Amino acid sequence: MSGSDYAIDVTGVTKRFGDKTVVNAIDLRVRRGEIYGFLGPNGSGKTTFIRMLCGLLTPDAGTGTCLGYDVRAQQAEIKRHVGYMTQKFSYYEDLSIRENLDFIARLYDVPDRRAAVQHSLERLGLVNRSHQLAGELSGGWKQRVALAACLIHQPQLLLLDEPTAGVDPKARREFWDEIHRLAADGLTVLITTHYMDEAERCHRLAYLAYGNLLAHGTLVEVLASARLTTWTVTGPDLLALADSLRGRDGVEQVVAFGMTLHVSGRDAAKLDAAVAAVRSPRHEWRKTASSLEDVFIGLMDQAKDNFA
Amino acid sequence: MSARRFTFHRLWAMVLKEFIQMKRDRVTFGMMVGIPLMQLMLFGFAINSDPKHLPTAIRAADQGPFARTLVAALRTSGYFTLVKEASTEAEARQLLQLGEVQFVINIPEDFSRRLLRGEKPTVLIEADASDPSATGPAVSALRAIADHVFDRDLTGPLAPLRAKAGPVDFQLHAHYNPENITQYNVVPGLMGVVLTMTMVVITALAITRERERGTMENLLATPVRPFEVMVGKILPYIAVGYIQVTLILLAARFIFGVPMVGNLVLLYAVSLLFIAANLAVGITFSTLAKNQLQAVQMAFFFFLPSILLSGFMFPFRGMPEWAQWVGSVLPNTHFLRIVRGILLKGNGLAEITPELWPLLAFLVVAMTIGVKRYRQTLD
Numbered sequence: 001m002s003g004s005d006y007a008i009d010v011t012g013v014t015k016r017f018g019d020k021t022v023v024n025a026i027d028l029r030v031r032r033g034e035i036y037g038f039l040g041p042n043g044s045g046k047t048t049f050i051r052m053l054c055g056l057l058t059p060d061a062g063t064g065t066c067l068g069y070d071v072r073a074q075q076a077e078i079k080r081h082v083g084y085m086t087q088k089f090s091y092y093e094d095l096s097i098r099e100n101l102d103f104i105a106r107l108y109d110v111p112d113r114r115a116a117v118q119h120s121l122e123r124l125g126l127v128n129r130s131h132q133l134a135g136e137l138s139g140g141w142k143q144r145v146a147l148a149a150c151l152i153h154q155p156q157l158l159l160l161d162e163p164t165a166g167v168d169p170k171a172r173r174e175f176w177d178e179i180h181r182l183a184a185d186g187l188t189v190l191i192t193t194h195y196m197d198e199a200e201r202c203h204r205l206a207y208l209a210y211g212n213l214l215a216h217g218t219l220v221e222v223l224a225s226a227r228l229t230t231w232t233v234t235g236p237d238l239l240a241l242a243d244s245l246r247g248r249d250g251v252e253q254v255v256a257f258g259m260t261l262h263v264s265g266r267d268a269a270k271l272d273a274a275v276a277a278v279r280s281p282r283h284e285w286r287k288t289a290s291s292l293e294d295v296f297i298g299l300m301d302q303a304k305d306n307f308a
Numbered sequence: 309m310s311a312r313r314f315t316f317h318r319l320w321a322m323v324l325k326e327f328i329q330m331k332r333d334r335v336t337f338g339m340m341v342g343i344p345l346m347q348l349m350l351f352g353f354a355i356n357s358d359p360k361h362l363p364t365a366i367r368a369a370d371q372g373p374f375a376r377t378l379v380a381a382l383r384t385s386g387y388f389t390l391v392k393e394a395s396t397e398a399e400a401r402q403l404l405q406l407g408e409v410q411f412v413i414n415i416p417e418d419f420s421r422r423l424l425r426g427e428k429p430t431v432l433i434e435a436d437a438s439d440p441s442a443t444g445p446a447v448s449a450l451r452a453i454a455d456h457v458f459d460r461d462l463t464g465p466l467a468p469l470r471a472k473a474g475p476v477d478f479q480l481h482a483h484y485n486p487e488n489i490t491q492y493n494v495v496p497g498l499m500g501v502v503l504t505m506t507m508v509v510i511t512a513l514a515i516t517r518e519r520e521r522g523t524m525e526n527l528l529a530t531p532v533r534p535f536e537v538m539v540g541k542i543l544p545y546i547a548v549g550y551i552q553v554t555l556i557l558l559a560a561r562f563i564f565g566v567p568m569v570g571n572l573v574l575l576y577a578v579s580l581l582f583i584a585a586n587l588a589v590g591i592t593f594s595t596l597a598k599n600q601l602q603a604v605q606m607a608f609f610f611f612l613p614s615i616l617l618s619g620f621m622f623p624f625r626g627m628p629e630w631a632q633w634v635g636s637v638l639p640n641t642h643f644l645r646i647v648r649g650i651l652l653k654g655n656g657l658a659e660i661t662p663e664l665w666p667l668l669a670f671l672v673v674a675m676t677i678g679v680k681r682y683r684q685t686l687d
């Protein structure tokens with residue numbers, strides 16, 4: 001294995017289905033031991049990109065390495081050292097938890113298999129349920145089984161595709177604690193999610209829309225690179241206020257978040273002028289730091305104009 | 309690197325997994341036991357037809373003009389095609405045993421002499437009657453030939469020899485199934501049909517099911533190799549195949565009273581090749597099919613010729629040449645001959661070897677296509 005600092009280091013990765021470019025010339029570098037968040041709307045190519053990393057799809061263009069192995073030529077080696085958790089639960093529903101883990105452990109020829117299976121059941125709190133069929137489990141438990149299964153061969157890189165979709169908040173938090181423990185032990189994790197709070201727990205982020213990588217870096221870098229100014233409004237008749245704001249020069253996005261309205265734009269002076277024109281004492285106006293969500297909504301709107 | 313090569317532990321992982329899944333899937337397992345029993349009842353009846361050009365050997369001790377006339381008459385009847393001349397009884401027997409001929413016609417030494425004396429010489433026809441629907445019509449044709457074969461030779465002073473009952477006597481000696489009981493032929497044949505039907509369908513679903521349930525994505529992400537997946541899915545069903553073989557043999561013996569002359573151990577041993585060949589076809593279909601429905605359709609398209617062109621439904625030699633050609637590619641055709649050969653004729657390994665090679669070739673080709681077609685990516 002190469003002594004490279006990067007667990008993932010790819011350039012120009014492209015995938016087309018028919019004449020549709022689903023992943024468009026993406027460059028990505030993920031350092032070893034890092035938790036890397038992958039965000040973007042549905043259909044933006046996250047799953048497709050991950051599948052190319054672990055050898056399930058062949059890129060139409062692009063080169064690079066995964067754990068030092070060539071993503072095009074050394075797919076068999078990559079598979080041995082990567083743990084991939086699919087978006088949809090893809091273990092055998094008619095096998096028990098233990099049988100599923102045992103099967104995967106055999107496929108990877110895990111040394112001291114019995115102990116490894118037992119250990120992974122214990123680590124993820126599955127011992128009492130180990131004889132339950134996987135098909136009978138709820139979303140949160142299925143997610144634990146899947147995580148246990150993709151860790152059993154002690155991979156160096158984890159690729160997690162929307163692991164927390166449909167999982168309750170408590171289970172989500174426990175899941176993330178586990179991910180951080182694993183990363184602390186040196187595992188590299190690439191994880192896709194739609195949750196902003198999860199995105200904020202990643203060391204680095206990338207935002208994908210329509211196959212294009214629109215932003216990447218640490219949370220602070222991503223926020224700063226967007227150069228977005230945001231006003232937060234509370235008060236009555238927010239819907240009517242939103243209508244009167246939309247279309248004004250400098251107002252690029254108006255988004256309702258529960259009882260508040262976020263009004264954002266990249267040109268701070270124009271935005272301030274637009275706000276001044278509609279501002280009244282009925283509402284409370286505050287200039288706030290843009291949230292990750294504001295930034296991503298902005299990126300998505302721009303992407304829609306540029307690519308869709 | 310071991311990641312690239314076949315390993316036994318990955319194969320074993322697949323086998324264990326398939327066994328557990330099979331154990332949990334009661335409905336399918338029940339069907340695999342139920343189908344043989346149902347088919348045994350359905351196919352208790354046979355379908356007759358009128359096969360012609362049956363390969364025939366002649367053993368002529370008398371080469372005189374009358375003997376030649378008789379042989380010519382047999383040939384023009386359309387039922388008999390002379391393919392061999394046998395000089396000894398043992399040689400004639402051998403030809404029947406190997407299935408190279410359906411009939412041996414024995415013309416005795418004193419044929420012409422006794423004919424001229426009006427003594428009604430006897431011509432012995434030995435028939436391989438293990439498939440009665442093949443021999444029946446030809447035997448009826450013989451009776452008609454006997455009456456008029458010498459009408460042109462026996463003229464003038466010899467005319468009185470054209471007696472009403474005919475100048476010669478044909479004596480039929482039916483080997484292997486002397487009573488012409490159709491079930492004796494159908495029930496052993498059913499073994500191949502049942503195995504073809506269930507084995508192909510069950511494995512045709514094997515990989516498409518993984519794909520439809522989404523488990524394929526996971527399997528592909530592990531180091532498991534195509535060959536390991538396929539063989540791992542085939543091995544457990546060989547056991548099921550043997551359960552079916554046993555069920556049919558028991559029914560054949562105790563319900564239909566089929567005689568079992570040959571070595572059952574040999575039959576069990578060679579069944580392995582046939583079962584594996586069918587499972588390989590199924591698994592190959594399952595790599596080609598997009599979904600489970602397509603897989604079942606493909607299995608059905610394989611099943612039809614296996615039942616119609618193998619010699620199970622219609623006598624093999626009665627089929628047009630193209631159909632015989634298609635038939636001889638199908639595993640069931642050869643297995644049918646093996647089973648009938650062993651059970652009814654008491655054939656040993658030497659006699660059935662010619663039928664084993666086509667089975668083996670079929671298995672290798674099917675498996676190769678399957679492994680080549682198995683997609684290692686989701687592309």
Ligand SMILES: Nc1ncnc2c1ncn2[C@@H]1O[C@H](COP(=O)(O)OP(=O)(O)O)[C@@H](O)[C@H]1O
Pocket residue numbers: 017022040041042043044045046047048049686687
């Ligand atoms: N095998 C495939 N064949 C054709 N189109 C596909 C295939 N897989 C994905 N796509 C399309 O590619 C796009 C990106 O899909 P995906 O990678 O699943 O996005 P995401 O995971 O970000 O939601 C979608 O429009 C999807 O319909």
Ligand SMILES: [Mg+2]
Pocket residue numbers: 046047048087161
């Ligand atoms: Mg996805």
